[in-house]
Amino acid sequence: xxxxxxxxKDILPLSFYARDTVPVAxxxxxxxxxxxxxxxxTAGLIAETEAYIQGDPAxxxxxxxxxxxxxxxxxxxxxxxxxxxxxHHCFNVVTAAPGIGEAVLIRALEPLExxxxxxKRRGRQxxxxxxxxxxxxxxxxxxxxAMYGHDLTEEPLVLxxxxxxxxxxxxxxxxxxxxxxxxxxxxxxLRGNEYISKKGETSGENTGxx
Numbered sequence: 001x002x003x004x005x006x007x008x009k010d011i012l013p014l015s016f017y018a019r020d021t022v023p024v025a026x027x028x029x030x031x032x033x034x035x036x037x038x039x040x041x042t043a044g045l046i047a048e049t050e051a052y053i054q055g056d057p058a059x060x061x062x063x064x065x066x067x068x069x070x071x072x073x074x075x076x077x078x079x080x081x082x083x084x085x086x087x088h089h090c091f092n093v094v095t096a097a098p099g100i101g102e103a104v105l106i107r108a109l110e111p112l113e114x115x116x117x118x119x120k121r122r123g124r125q126x127x128x129x130x131x132x133x134x135x136x137x138x139x140x141x142x143x144x145x146a147m148y149g150h151d152l153t154e155e156p157l158v159l160x161x162x163x164x165x166x167x168x169x170x171x172x173x174x175x176x177x178x179x180x181x182x183x184x185x186x187x188x189x190l191r192g193n194e195y196i197s198k199k200g201e202t203s204g205e206n207t208g209x210x
Contacts, residue, residue: 010160010161011153011158011159011160012031012077012152012153012158012159012160012161013077013153014075014076014077014153016077017076017077017093017094017095017152018076018077018095018096018097019095019096020095020096021051021052021053021095021096021102021103021104022051022053022186024051024093024095024104025049025050025051025095025104025186025188026049026170026172026188027165028046028049028093028104028106028159029046029047029048029049029165029169029170029188029189029190030045030046030162030163030164030165030190031045031046031159031160031161031162031163032044032045032046032112032159032160032161032162033046033106033109033137033141033157033158033159034157034158034159034160035141035142035143035156035157036155036156036157037142037156039117039142040114040117041113041114042111042113042114042117042118042140042141042142043111043112043113043114044109044110044111044112044131044137044140044141045109045110045112045162045163046106046108046109046159047108047109047110047189047190047193047195047196048106048107048108048187048188048189048190048193048195048196048197049104049105049106049107049187049188049189050104050105050107050175050176050186050187050188051102051104051186051187051188052092052102052103052104052105052186053102053186054096054100054101054102056181056184056186057180057181058175058178058180058181058182058184059101059102059103059181060072060082060101060103061073061101061102061103064101065101068082069082069101071094071148071149072092072094072101072102072103073098073099073100073101074094074098074149075094075098075151076094076095076096076097076098077093077094077151077152077153078093078094078149078150078151078152079091079092079093079094079143079147079148079149079150079152079157080092080093080094080103080148080149081138081143081144081145081147081148083145087135088134088135088138089135089138089139089143089145090105090134090135090138091105091106091134091137091138091141091143092104092105092106093106093152093159105134106134106137107133107134107137107176107187107189107196107197108131108132108133108134108137108189108193108195108196108197109131109137109140109141109195110131110193110195111127111130111131111140111195115127115130117142118130118131118140118141121139121140121142122136122139122140127195128194128195131195132195132196132197133197134197143157165190168191169190169191169192170188170189170190170191171188171189171190171191172185172187172188173185173187173189174186174187175187176197176198
């Protein structure tokens with residue numbers, strides 16, 4: 001896939017994100033996250049997402065804007081990266097109109113390119129252990145807190161069109177590792193994809209809550 005994302009028509013436009021968050025979360029499946037860093041290019045196919053919406057008690061924006069979540073209220077198509085549990089960062093895509101405060105958590109990627117770089121960053125060899133969880137993929141892709149608020153239509157971090165996904169390929173479940181809003185069916189993943197964090201409704205890795 002090298003070079004494909006350089007074509008402007010392949011990069012997801014801001015209009016893709018400036019919509020209701022739930023369909024964006026579902027339609028991000030099969031898209032590719034690309035990071036062109038000083039260490040080299042890494043890319044992964046989005047295999048699992050979670051939507052966090054207005055009025056949702058599990059959403060960081062539930063109680064309004066703070067210094068931590070301000071990116072969620074800004075323009076759509078921006079990166080919202082946050083620190084959690086004192087040890088991990090998670091990567092989210094801001095959605096909906098400015099002022100709404102919604103986002104999609106990217107929970108898992110299928111590694112496509114720059115796998116040796118990912119292995120070095122993660123200190124792991126097995127493909128399944130590189131991006132199968134929100135904290136893992138941030139480390140494998142080399143995403144940094146400085147990318148907070150980054151415009152995802154611009155280098156060095158972009159999302160591109162890649163694989164069409166049918167409704168039959170998408171599983172819908174409740175979200176992972178939360179207590180409030182735990183009954184909402186806002187988690188989406190590719191059926192049969194071995195790189196998702198877990199197939200069921202719960203997971204041992206609960207580093208992905210907004």
